[in-house]
Amino acid sequence: MSRPRSDDNSVLLVHAYLDGELDPANALSVAQQMSQEPALAAEAERVKELQRLIHDRLPREAAPPGLRARIESSIGTTRQPRATPSWMHSWRALAASIAVAAVVASGSTWLVVGSQQKPVQVAELLVSDHIRSLMAPEPVDVVSSDRHTVKPWFNGRIPNSPRVVDLAKDDFPLVGGRVDVVGRTPVATLVYRRAKHLVSLTAVPADDAFAIGGPHSINGYNIVRWTENGVTYWAVSDVEAKELETFAQLFRTSRNEL
Amino acid sequence: MSITPLRPRAGANSPDGPPVRLVTPGAQDTAGLDDNALFRTVVMPHIDEAYRLARWLTTNGTDAEDVVQDASLRAFRAIRSYAGGNPRAWLLSIVRNTAYSWLRKNRPATIVSVDDLEAVELEHGKLDERHDETPESSLIAKVDAEQLRAAIAKLPAPFRETLVLRDIEGLDYREIAEATEVPIGTVMSRLARARRRLLETLRHDG
Numbered sequence: 001m002s003r004p005r006s007d008d009n010s011v012l013l014v015h016a017y018l019d020g021e022l023d024p025a026n027a028l029s030v031a032q033q034m035s036q037e038p039a040l041a042a043e044a045e046r047v048k049e050l051q052r053l054i055h056d057r058l059p060r061e062a063a064p065p066g067l068r069a070r071i072e073s074s075i076g077t078t079r080q081p082r083a084t085p086s087w088m089h090s091w092r093a094l095a096a097s098i099a100v101a102a103v104v105a106s107g108s109t110w111l112v113v114g115s116q117q118k119p120v121q122v123a124e125l126l127v128s129d130h131i132r133s134l135m136a137p138e139p140v141d142v143v144s145s146d147r148h149t150v151k152p153w154f155n156g157r158i159p160n161s162p163r164v165v166d167l168a169k170d171d172f173p174l175v176g177g178r179v180d181v182v183g184r185t186p187v188a189t190l191v192y193r194r195a196k197h198l199v200s201l202t203a204v205p206a207d208d209a210f211a212i213g214g215p216h217s218i219n220g221y222n223i224v225r226w227t228e229n230g231v232t233y234w235a236v237s238d239v240e241a242k243e244l245e246t247f248a249q250l251f252r253t254s255r256n257e258l
Numbered sequence: 259m260s261i262t263p264l265r266p267r268a269g270a271n272s273p274d275g276p277p278v279r280l281v282t283p284g285a286q287d288t289a290g291l292d293d294n295a296l297f298r299t300v301v302m303p304h305i306d307e308a309y310r311l312a313r314w315l316t317t318n319g320t321d322a323e324d325v326v327q328d329a330s331l332r333a334f335r336a337i338r339s340y341a342g343g344n345p346r347a348w349l350l351s352i353v354r355n356t357a358y359s360w361l362r363k364n365r366p367a368t369i370v371s372v373d374d375l376e377a378v379e380l381e382h383g384k385l386d387e388r389h390d391e392t393p394e395s396s397l398i399a400k401v402d403a404e405q406l407r408a409a410i411a412k413l414p415a416p417f418r419e420t421l422v423l424r425d426i427e428g429l430d431y432r433e434i435a436e437a438t439e440v441p442i443g444t445v446m447s448r449l450a451r452a453r454r455r456l457l458e459t460l461r462h463d464g
Binding site: 012046058075 | 297306431
């Protein structure tokens with residue numbers, strides 16, 4: 001197995017592509033290769049079929065009841081009665097560990113930028129995240145059109161869970177959510193659908209530096225940005241600018257918060 | 259960043275690029291937590307994953323519970339050495355090592371050494387050999403949960419753990435590399451091989 005074989009690499013890259021492990025440039029080149037080489041396309045189909053089968057047949061079971069209690073008693077951690085939930089006490093560590101997980105989870109975050117980001121950098125990061133999500137097998141980490149599912153999913157993943165509104169009646173059904181990372185901060189991104197287009201809506205803690213400027217489009221992706229209640233919302237999509245404005249308007253005026 | 263696909267290596271100890279290490283400056287603020295709080299923050303949220311991995315490795319629920327309990331104790335004793343990386347990958351690597359020690363002690367016959375595995379890989383041939391273009395759906399659609407579970411259980415442990423961590427637990431390659439203590443290139447090659455072997459078994463069964 002010592003002689004390098006490029007075909008082996010192509011196969012590994014097809015798997016990595018399906019696993020959402022490639023950056024946009026590599027994903028694009030693998031997609032092109034697959035469209036030209038039937039053997040690679042067939043490989044992709046087989047892997048997808050296998051993943052579907054595993055997903056359908058093998059639900060993830062929880063640890064047996066009592067295991068956690070046995071672990072806690074074996075190490076002698078005792079739960080003291082608390083006035084506040086336990087996660088409040090360790091929220092900093094929790095947030096930090098989530099930041100680590102989120103950094104690991106999102107490929108685009110391997111590009112680390114300084115803490116002083118200009119709006120244009122934030123916009124570029126978010127457009128990259130959006131493009132990458134379009135190339136991944138799933139554009140979201142939690143798939144649900146139900147905001148009562150999507151909002152709680154963010155609890156425990158990022159410090160502040162975002163405002164999630166239902167815009168299905170306005171033809172922007174909710175697709176789900178994912179965690180993106182801006183600089184080193186994990187942020188919530190909601191994904192809505194408009195016909196065949198997706199809109200990524202990212203909530204970033206507002207910062208004076210973000211307050212002015214910023215591009216309205218990058219590489220053909222339109223960007224609409226507004227700030228409310230200390231949170232800056234960034235909508236990124238390839239829908240027309242006018243439609244994206246409509247979306248922003250609908251979201252801003254919608255009051256059906258959880 | 260792009261993944262540079264690394265060539266699968268025959269030798270287990272070949273220096274396959276720099277060791278995978280997650281460095282996230284300032285991300286982990288655990289200084290103010292005592293050991294118990296740290297344990298609750300780092301370990302307890304991942305007990306389900308720990309149990310499932312142990313179960314796939316020991317192929318038995320009761321043994322998996324023992325392994326997870328033992329691994330949790332080890333994790334607790336080592337909690338100060340947790341350096342602020344990915345907590346899930348950190349715990350799963352402990353679970354995995356605990357499971358293998360347990361297997362060596364209780365079921366030495368089931369342990370496949372890495373050398374044996376490399377032989378298996380060689381015997382199994384190159385990745386780019388064969389494979390027709392028949393759509394898989396017709397061939398494996400009827401496979402039921404038991405057949406699938408049995409087929410996964412038949413995979414050699416290094417393939418099995420890689421496939422389980424990716425296709426059941428949804429870890430990304432970096433986390434798997436960290437949890438199984440191998441370079442990302444090895445993760446990629448094991449994953450592709452695991453999926454192919456599994457498909458092959460299922461086709462014969464199905």
